[in-house]
Structure formats: C-alpha cells, structure tokens
Amino acid sequence: xxxxxxxxxxxxxxxxxxxxxxxxxxxxxxxxxxxxxxxxxxxxxxxxxxxxxxxxxxxxxxxxxxxxxxxxxxxxxxxxxxxxxxxxxxxxxxxxxxxxxxxxxxxxxxxxxxxxxxxxxxxxxxxxxxxxxxxxxxxxxxxxxxxxxxxxxxxxxxxxxxxxxxxxxxxxxxxxxxxxxxxxxxxxxxxxxxxxxxxxxxxxxxxxxxxxxxxxxxxxxxxxxxxxxxxxxxxxxxxxxxxxxxxxxxxxxxxxxxxxxxxxxxxxxxxxxxxxxxxxxxxxxxxxxxxxxxxxxxxxxxxxxxxxxxxxxxxxxxxxxxxxxxxxxxxxxxxxxxxxxxxxxxxxxxxxxxxxxxxxxxxxxxxxxxxxxxxxxxxxxxxxxxxxxxxxxxxxxxxxxxxxx
Amino acid sequence: xxxxxxxxxxxxxxxxxxxxxxxxxxxxxxxxxxxxxxxxxxxxxxxxxxxxxxxxxxxxxxxxxxxxxxxxxxxxxxxxxxxxxxxxxxxxxxxxxxxxxxxxxxxxxxxxxxxxxxxxxxxxxxxxxxxxxxxxxxxxxxxxxxxxxxxxxxxxxxxxxxxxxxxxxxxxxxxxxxxxxxxxxxxxxxxxxxxxxxxxxxxxxxxxxxxxxxxxxxxxxxxxxxxxxxxxxxxxxxxxxxxxxxxxxxxxxxxxxxxxxxxxxxxxxxxxxxxxxxxxxxxxxxxxxxxxxxxxxxxxxxxxxxxxxxxxxxxxxxxxxxxxxxxxxxxxxxxxxxxxxxxxxxxxxxxxxxxxxxxxxxxxxxxxxxxxxxxxxxxxxxxxxxxxxxxxxxxxxxxxxxxxx
Numbered sequence: 001x002x003x004x005x006x007x008x009x010x011x012x013x014x015x016x017x018x019x020x021x022x023x024x025x026x027x028x029x030x031x032x033x034x035x036x037x038x039x040x041x042x043x044x045x046x047x048x049x050x051x052x053x054x055x056x057x058x059x060x061x062x063x064x065x066x067x068x069x070x071x072x073x074x075x076x077x078x079x080x081x082x083x084x085x086x087x088x089x090x091x092x093x094x095x096x097x098x099x100x101x102x103x104x105x106x107x108x109x110x111x112x113x114x115x116x117x118x119x120x121x122x123x124x125x126x127x128x129x130x131x132x133x134x135x136x137x138x139x140x141x142x143x144x145x146x147x148x149x150x151x152x153x154x155x156x157x158x159x160x161x162x163x164x165x166x167x168x169x170x171x172x173x174x175x176x177x178x179x180x181x182x183x184x185x186x187x188x189x190x191x192x193x194x195x196x197x198x199x200x201x202x203x204x205x206x207x208x209x210x211x212x213x214x215x216x217x218x219x220x221x222x223x224x225x226x227x228x229x230x231x232x233x234x235x236x237x238x239x240x241x242x243x244x245x246x247x248x249x250x251x252x253x254x255x256x257x258x259x260x261x262x263x264x265x266x267x268x269x270x271x272x273x274x275x276x277x278x279x280x281x282x283x284x285x286x287x288x289x290x291x292x293x294x295x296x297x298x299x300x301x302x303x304x305x306x307x308x309x310x311x312x313x314x315x316x317x318x319x320x321x322x323x324x325x326x327x328x329x330x331x332x333x334x335x336x337x338x339x340x341x342x343x344x345x346x347x348x349x350x351x352x353x354x355x356x357x358x359x360x361x362x363x364x365x366x367x368x369x370x371x372x373x374x375x376x377x378x379x380x381x382x383x384x385x386x387x388x389x390x391x392x393x394x395x396x397x398x399x400x401x402x403x404x405x
Numbered sequence: 406x407x408x409x410x411x412x413x414x415x416x417x418x419x420x421x422x423x424x425x426x427x428x429x430x431x432x433x434x435x436x437x438x439x440x441x442x443x444x445x446x447x448x449x450x451x452x453x454x455x456x457x458x459x460x461x462x463x464x465x466x467x468x469x470x471x472x473x474x475x476x477x478x479x480x481x482x483x484x485x486x487x488x489x490x491x492x493x494x495x496x497x498x499x500x501x502x503x504x505x506x507x508x509x510x511x512x513x514x515x516x517x518x519x520x521x522x523x524x525x526x527x528x529x530x531x532x533x534x535x536x537x538x539x540x541x542x543x544x545x546x547x548x549x550x551x552x553x554x555x556x557x558x559x560x561x562x563x564x565x566x567x568x569x570x571x572x573x574x575x576x577x578x579x580x581x582x583x584x585x586x587x588x589x590x591x592x593x594x595x596x597x598x599x600x601x602x603x604x605x606x607x608x609x610x611x612x613x614x615x616x617x618x619x620x621x622x623x624x625x626x627x628x629x630x631x632x633x634x635x636x637x638x639x640x641x642x643x644x645x646x647x648x649x650x651x652x653x654x655x656x657x658x659x660x661x662x663x664x665x666x667x668x669x670x671x672x673x674x675x676x677x678x679x680x681x682x683x684x685x686x687x688x689x690x691x692x693x694x695x696x697x698x699x700x701x702x703x704x705x706x707x708x709x710x711x712x713x714x715x716x717x718x719x720x721x722x723x724x725x726x727x728x729x730x731x732x733x734x735x736x737x738x739x740x741x742x743x744x745x746x747x748x749x750x751x752x753x754x755x756x757x758x759x760x761x762x763x764x765x766x767x768x769x770x771x772x773x774x775x776x777x778x779x780x781x782x783x784x785x786x787x788x789x790x791x792x793x794x795x796x797x798x799x800x801x802x803x804x805x806x807x808x809x810x
Contacts, residue, residue: 014650016476017659021643028636035629068473071421147631224440226552227684231433234685238426245419254422276681279632280639 019065023291026052026059027283040381042143045283046374049290062291070288073281074139074346075255079237080278081142081160082259083271084151087209090161090260093154097161100325104162104341105169107321108133111313116365119306124181125365128355131177132369133314135170137345137377138163139252139285144381145340150388155336158326160256162341164205167253168197174351175248181360193248200247201257204240208261212236216265230273233262250347289345293374294367307368314372315379318342336387343380348373424470428696431457431464432688445786447548450688451779454695467696475693478686479544479751480660484642485683486547486565487664488676489556492614495566495665498559502566505730509567509746510574512726513538516718521770524711529586530770533760536582537774538719540575542750542782543568544657544690549786550745555793560741563731565661567746569610572658573602579756580653586765598653605652606662609645613666617641621670635678638667655752694750698779699772712773719777720784723747741792748785753778 027045034044052059060066090097112133116126138160145156172194179185220229237258244254262270298304323338352369355361361369432450439449457464465471495502517538521531543565550561580598584590625634642663649659667675703709728743757774760766766774 013656014647016473017480017643017647017650017656021640021647024636024643025640028630028633028640032628032630032633041630064469065473068421068470075422223437225433225437225446227680228433228437230681230684231429235426235430235433238422238429242419242422242426245422251418251422272677273681273684275632276635276678277685279635279678280682 015063016065019060019063022052022060023049023066023287024280024283027287031283040144040385041147042140042286043378043381045286046290046378049287050293050374051290052287053291053293055293055295060291062288066284066288066291069281069284071251071285073278073283073285073288074252075237075241076274076278077139077143077282077285078252078256079259080271080274081146081151082256082261083263083266083274084146085157085160085260086263087205087260089157090205093158093161096326096329097158098165100158100162100322100337100341101165101169103325104136104166104318104322105134105173108314108317109173111317112310115306115309115313121362121365124177124360125355125362127177127180128351128361129310129365129369131170131173132348132351132355133310133317133344133372134166134173135344135347135351136163136166136318136341137343137347137373138167138256140343140345140377140380141340141384143282143286144384145388148385148388150391153336153388153391154329155326155333155340155388158329158333158337159340162322162325162337164201164253164256166341167249167347168194168201170347170351171197171248171250174354178354178358181355181358197248200243201249201253204254204257204261208257209264212261212265216262220267227269227273229267230270233258233266233270233274236262289374289377292349292370294370296367298367298371300364303364303368306364307371310368310372311375314344314376315342318376336384339380339383339387342383343377344373345377346373348376420468421470424465424468427457427465428454428471428692429685429688432692436688445549445552445790447545447552447691448783448786450691451695451783454692455698455779456695457692458696458698460698460700465696467693471689471693471696474686474689476656476690478683478688478690478693479657480642480646481679481683482544482548482687482690483657483661484664485676485679486551486556487661487666488668488671488679489551490562490565490665491668492610492665494562495610498563498566501731501734502563503570505563505567505727505742505746506570506574508730509541509571509723509727510539510578513719513722514578516722517715520711520714520718526767526770529582529765530760530767532582532585533756533766534715534770534774536575536578537753537756537760538715538722538749538777539571539578540749540752540756541568541571541723541746542748542752542778543572543661545748545750545782545785546745546789548687548691549789550793553790553793555796558741558793558796559734560731560738560745560793563734563738563742564745567727567730567742569606569658569661571746572654572752573599573606575752575756576602576653576655579759583759583763586760586763602653605648606654606658609659609662609666613662614669617666617670621667625672632674632678634672635675638663638671638675638679641667694779694782697751697754697775699775701772703772703776705769708769708773711769712776715773715777716780719749719781720747723781741789744785744788744792747788748782749778750782751778753781 026048030044030048031041035041054061109130113126113130116129145151150156175193237255240254240258241251245251318341319338322341323334326334326337349370352366356366431453435449435453436446440446459466514535518531518535521534550556555561577599580595645659645663646656650656723746724743727746728739731739731742754775757771761771
C-alpha cells in the first residue's frame with residue numbers, strides 16, 4: 001500500500017486534484033493497455049477502479065468527489081448517446097423492445113429468487129436478490145456501442161429502447177418488493193407509480209423531438225450569451241434528469257431522453273462540447289464501479305459458491321430472456337440483444353443497498369450482488385465485441401466524435 | 406422562500422440534478438439578461454448565486470456537489486485560458502509583472518492592516534485582514550478577457566503573469582501571518598516555502614512548453630485509446646494542479662501552467678473539448694462566489710461602515726498599487742492592469758476562513774472580508790469593459806471558441 005491513501009481526507013486541499021489524477025490517470029492508462037491488446041477499453045477502466053481500490057493497491061477509496069463525478073459521468077454518457085439516436089428510429093423498434101424488456105425482467109427475477117430459496121435464504125431476501133438481478137445498466141453497453149460506432153445497428157436500437165423500458169419495469173419491481181418488505185402492498189399506489197413513470201417516458205420520447213424542432217431554431221440565433229445553444233441543451237438535460245427522478249425513474253433515463261429530443265435539431269458544436277464533458281467524466285463512472293467492489297464478503301466458501309452460481313444465473317437469464325424476446329429478428333440480432341442486456345452495473349448495487357438498509361439482505365448476499373453487478377459489467381464488452389463481429393462500424397476518423405469512453 | 410430548498414438533503418437522489426438545474430439555469434439566465442443589457446455576463450452569473458442563495462430567494466445553499474463543481478470549474482477556466490497563452494509571451498512581460506505583483510501586494514496589505522488598527526481591532530486580526538486583501542483572484546479577470554478575445558493585449562498578459570506571481574506572494578504572506586498567529590515565526594521554514602513555490606512556478610513556466618514540444622508530437626499519433634490527446638492533456642492538468650498544491654501554491658496556478666505548457670503543441674480538437682468542460686463548470690464557480698455571500702454579519706451599523714471602508718480600500722489599493730507598477734507602459738495600460746487586479750474572489754475568503762478557524766478573526770470582520778471579496782469581483786468586469794474600450798477584440802464568430810463563461 002502506497003502512502004497516497006493517507007492524503008485522502010476531506011480537509012485536504014489536495015483531495016480534488018489527487019482524486020482526479022489517480023482515478024482518471026489509471027483509468028486511461030488501463031484503457032490504453034486494453035485497446036493495445038485488442039480488448040475493450042471500458043473493461044480496462046473498470047479494472048483500474050478495482051486495482052486502485054481498497055482491496056488491491058489501496059490508493060483510493062470511494063469519496064464524495066468521485067461519487068459526484070461518477071453520477072455526472074453516467075448522466076453525460078447517456079445524454080451523449082441520446083444525441084446520436086433519432087427518437088423515430090427507437091419508436092420503430094418499440095414493440096420488440098417491450099417484449100425484450102419484459103422477458104428480460106421475468107426470467108432473471110424468478111431465477112435469482114429460486115436460487116436464494118434453494119440456498120435456504122429467507123423469503124424476502126430471495127425476492128430482493130431477484131429484484132437486484134432485474135435492472136440492466138445501459139451505460140456500459142451504450143458506451144461500447146457508441147465507441148465502436150455501432151449505434152445505428154437494429155440490435156443496438158432495440159437494446160437502448162428495451163433498457164429504457166427495463167428501467168421503468170425495474171422501478172416497479174423495486175417498489176413492489178420494498179412495500180412487501182415494509183409489510184404493506186398498496187396496489188393503487190403501485191399502479192399510480194407505474195402510470196407516472198410510463199407517462200413521463202412515453203411523452204418525452206414521443207413529443208420531445210417534435211417540440212425541440214419548433215423551439216431550437218427559434219431560440220438558436222437569438223441568444224446573446226456565448227455558447228448559448230450548449231447552455232440551453234444542458235438546461236434541458238438537467239431539467240429532464242430532475243423530472244425523471246420526480247417521476248420515479250432514474251436520472252439517466254431523463255438524460256438519454258434529453259439527448260434524443262435534441263438529436264435532430266442541435267448543431268455539431270453542441271455535440272463536440274458534450275463530448276468534451278463525457279470524455280472527462282465517464283472514466284469516473286467506469287472506475288467508480290470497480291472501486292465499489294467489496295471483497296470482504298467472500299470470506300466463507302459458501303458465499304463464493306453462491307456468488308458464482310448467481311453470476312452464471314445473471315448472465316444466462318438475461319441472455320436467454322432478452323434473446324428469446326428478440327428471436328423473431330433472427331439469431332444474430334437475438335444474440336446481440338441478449339448480450340447487450342447482460343450488464344447490471346450500478347443499478348443492481350442500488351437495489352442491494354436498499355435491501356441492506358431495510359435489514360432484509362444479509363451482508364454476504366449483499367457482497368454477492370455487488371460482485372454479480374461488477375462481473376456482468378466486465379463480461380459484457382468482450383461478448384458484445386464477439387456478437388457484433390462483422391458489423392459495419394460507422395467510423396469518423398477525422399475527429400473521432402462518435403467514440404465515447 | 407420556495408419549497409425547493411426542502412429537497413436539498415444529502416440522501417436525496419434528486420439533489421444532483423436539482424443543484425445542476427437551479428444553479429446552472431439561473432446563472433445562464435442572468436448572464437443572458439446582462440449580455441442583453443450590454444453588461445458582462447459574468448456579473449450576472451455571480452448575482453444569480455446571490456439571488457438563489459440563502460439570503461435572498463433561499464432556493465439553494467452551498468453543498469458538497471456545488472463545491473466540487475466550483476473547484477473543478479475554476480481549474481478548467483484557468484486551464485482553458487492557459488491554452489490561449491504562449492509562455493514566451495508571458496516571459497517577455499515578466500519584469501513588469503513582478504513589479505506589479507509586489508506593489509499590488511504591499512499597498513493593500515498595509516492599508517487593510519492600518520484600517521483595522523484604527524477601527525480598534527486586535528493586532529493579529531488587523532494583520533489577517535491585510536493578508537486577505539492581498540491575493541488577486543485571476544479567474545474573474547481571465548474570464549472577462551477571454552470572453553471578449555482580449556487575451557492578446559499587452560496589459561492582459563501582464564495581468565496574468567502578475568496574478569501568478571501574486572499567488573506565490575500571497576502564499577508567503579499567508580504562511581507568515583499564520584505562523585505569527587501560532588506564535589512562532591520560523592524564518593528558515595518560510596524561506597524554504599518561498600523557494601519551493603517559486604521554483605515550481607518558474608520551472609514549469611520556463612520549460613513546460615519546451616518539454617511538451619518534444620513529448621506531444623511523439624505520443625499524439627501513437628495512442629490507441631479514443632481522444633487520447635485530450636486524455637493526456639487532462640492528466641497533465643490534474644498532475645500539475647496536484648504538484649502545485651504540494652508545492653504550496655493554489656491548484657489553479659498549476660492548471661494555468663498546464664494549459665500554457667500545451668498551448669503551442671495541442672490540436673484544435675483538445676481546445677474544443679476543453680471548452681465543453683469549462684462551459685459546463687465555470688458557471689458553478691461564478692454562482693458559487695455569490696452563494697457564499699453571508700449577510701448576517703451586517704447586523705450592526707459599525708460593521709456596515711467597516712465593510713464599505715474596506716471595500717473602497719481594497720479597490721483603490723490594488724488599482725493604485727498595480728497601476729503604479731505598470732505606469733512605465735503608459736497610462737492606458739496602467740489603468741487596465743490596475744483594474745484587472747482588483748477582484749479578490751474566493752482567495753480572500755480562504756484567508757478569512759483560516760483566520761476564523763484559528764480564532765484570530767471575529768465573525769463581523771469575517772463577514773466584511775467575504776463581502777469585500779464578492780464586491781471587488783462584481784466591480785471588476787464593468788471596469789474592465791471601460792478600461793479596454795477601443796481595444797481590438799479578437800472575435801472568432803464561426804465557432805466562438807475564444808469565449809469563456
């Protein structure tokens with residue numbers, strides 16, 4: 001353990017530059033090494049987080065600065081991806097995406113639930129584990145696909161649309177299991193939650209783009225403030241992220257919808273400026289996933305076995321569930337969709353944290369879920385590379401603006 | 406008071422998007438209004454912070470998220486400004502800048518000290534107040550000059566160089582008064598502090614650019630990772646900011662030196678991506694200054710009088726001190742330099758906070774210093790506009806990349 005860790009205290013004026021240089025520097029170094037080895041740079045950035053984290057080198061522990069940058073990072077990642085997607089393209093695949101989302105929620109839930117019951121866990125713990133296996137973290141997949149210029153593929157659009165729907169379903173599952181843990185299930189309240197979340201998502205996805213078509217050209221040239229169009233885009237991003245949280249879905253869904261609403265009207269300059277922000281912040285999101293991996297949970301051999309079983313179940317259930325949902329598009333696209341929905345990332349961890357906070361989930365199972373979340377995220381990028389082999393990559397080598405992360 | 410303030414708690418998932426939308430949105434709205442009225446947008450953004458802050462609308466209080474974004478914001482502001490400055494240009498005006506810095510430190514210090522003694526304050530409190538009046542906050546002036554494309558003017562370069570030297574001198578004054586407050590002045594230690602700070606600044610300013618001339622072209626085309634040159638630039642930025650803190654000067658001095666070291670070698674794309682980050686973050690720095698204005702100190706009439714006297718002394722002492730230092734360049738440039746060095750911004754507040762923490766400064770005097778810091782910052786942009794009237798503005802209307810904040 002290097003002495004760097006000693007510097008990390010809140011009262012230290014070096015904390016911000018130190019956190020920045022250690023996390024960003026190691027993430028980019030590992031990304032460079034992985035790219036040179038022909039592997040996805042994203043995996044390198046997550047591994048960098050594990051490497052510098054408390055259970056390996058011990059250079060860095062999660063702190064408030066990194067949390068803020070990581071939360072902002074995933075927000076800008078999804079915003080940037082949204083800027084490359086036309087909402088009409090996403091609408092076209094809406095039906096298939098809905099099927100993919102539903103089958104990809106049902107199978108992981110029941111599999112996780114069943115495994116925990118077989119392992120002898122209490123009923124509520126089994127239900128929470130199932131819930132933690134439901135939510136897809138679209139950030140990783142979107143990052144890989146955007147980085148390779150593959151967002152235009154049909155499978156990619158289905159993955160993005162399904163991930164948005166998946167987030168709404170995940171919210172419902174979480175609300176349901178939380179109210180079960182509190183011992184009172186209010187069906188009316190659940191329906192209301194569902195209705196608000198669905199209405200928000202559907203309205204913004206459906207009419208956001210059209211509204212911006214009217215608003216942006218009128219405002220664009222009339223602003224006195226410098227980079228006014230970028231400032232307006234950021235206001236929409238932050239506003240819709242906030243509304244998304246109020247509507248009950250994740251802030252990143254709002255961020256993605258904001259990007260998509262602007263994708264057809266906004267000038268190239270806004271996309272470039274956004275790329276600058278996402279290039280800076282996304283490594284903090286990726287390394288942050290690795291930093292949060294907690295290895296103390298794996299003290300007993302039983303937990304290690306459980307973790308491996310859960311990991312396999314998490315990979316297979318999403319792959320089969322989502323793949324079956326997209327099977328009518330042919331085997332190739334079904335495989336791509338199935339692989340793209342595998343990563344759980346930070347979403348699974350949030351569910352596990354809520355369960356832990358409610359006293360429903362034991363520390364060992366919590367560690368298992370965090371391990372599953374990180375491991376599915378590490379597994380996805382190489383699998384995606386394999387599933388998309390032969391696809392025409394939309395490269396923009398002059399300025400590289402299509403690449404993220 | 407709107408109910409928004411109730412949402413601002415640390416456990417709230419809406420805290421990040423809420424802070425972003427309220428602070429960024431109001432800052433940009435006020436900037437737009439001010440620009441339309443022909444006033445500097447920067448003043449609007451600081452006033453937005455006062456307006457939404459605890460003593461006016463009460464929508465937002467300073468929180469950890471905003472602190473992180475504000476610290477990063479001023480770092481990127483200075484980095485972005487550095488990217489537009491050749492170190493050789495700054496070296497040419499080094500002699501004059503050193504004189505400006507020294508006279509601009511001596512006069513405010515003794516004036517602040519004398520006023521507090523006349524007011525009947527204890528000796529140490531008077532010394533600390535003098536120290537808080539010393540340090541120039543270059544962020545505001547740099548923002549105004551960059552925004553108007555005036556960084557190429559001779560006076561602008563002198564201001565920037567003097568502000569960097571000023572930061573080293575300010576550090577020494579702070580070290581000196583802190584050790585006086587602790588009751589033991591170690592001359593050898595002070596000299597060592599001075600030597601390290603000066604050596605760091607001089608070495609990076611002198612050889613940074615030359616080193617980058619050798620390193621950047623070699624590395625530039627060999628990176629596999631996307632936007633690799635931008636990632637490298639950020640690593641240099643964070644690394645030099647950290648070294649600056651370790652060397653005893655402010656992180657923003659390191660950020661400025663990093664930008665300047667890269668200014669002659671880096672590609673346009675890196676400048677554009679950096680602009681994206683600074684456009685996002687700088688409003689948090691500006692509004693953050695306004696947010697921290699504490700009006701409770703002005704309960705008594707005596708404190709209000711003291712605040713006004715200190716404000717006038719702060720403006721005049723820097724104007725006359727720095728102006729005299731640059732007088733051999735002619736009256737016009739002397740006025741520009743004098744005006745450009747007026748803002749104290751966050752630097753004065755930091756000194757006051759240290760004094761408060763040591764129990765040397767009373768609450769009333771603390772409030773006075775914070776007021777002086779904010780007010781000098783508000784006064785500078787209109788004065789700069791007046792001092793630079795008739796100067797040839799270097800506009801780049803196609804993409805507007807020369808504009809900041």
